[in-house]
Amino acid sequence: MDPTDAATAEITxxxxxxxxxCRRGMLELDLLLSRFLEVGFPALDAAGRADFVRLLGYQDQILHDWLMGQAVPADAAMRRLVGQIRAAMRDDAAVL
Structure with a gap:
């Protein structure tokens, strides 16, 4: 197998x-996280991608509170990522 094909298969x-x-117990989270995976995730650097994977490990209610602006993550990397996801939500809403 060509190394490029192997790398592409691994990414896929x-x-x-x-x-x-990204499929969660709350529809809102499903939509937000899945959309960010499509539009925002590819633009993240390696650390940002690792942070996104870590973010997915949090409970739904915590994620909901962060993404709806009802709470702020204590961790600086999570604050930055939540801000990016929220900004992507606003950008998507502006396009609609």
Whole structure:
């Protein structure tokens, strides 16, 4: 197998895994996280991508509170990422 094909297959598998992890118990979170995976995740650097994976490990209610602006993450990297996701939401809403 060509190394480029192998790398592409690995990225595709990783993205599919993340897409599955974006499926949550709350429809709002499903939509927000899945949309960010499509539009925002590709633009993140390696640290930002690792932070997104870490973010997906939080409970739904915590994520909901952060993304709806009802609470602020204590961790600086999570604050930055939540801000990016919220900005992507606003940008999407402006396009509609």
């Amino acid at each position: 598998t990783h993205t599919a895994r993340l897409r599955w992890q």
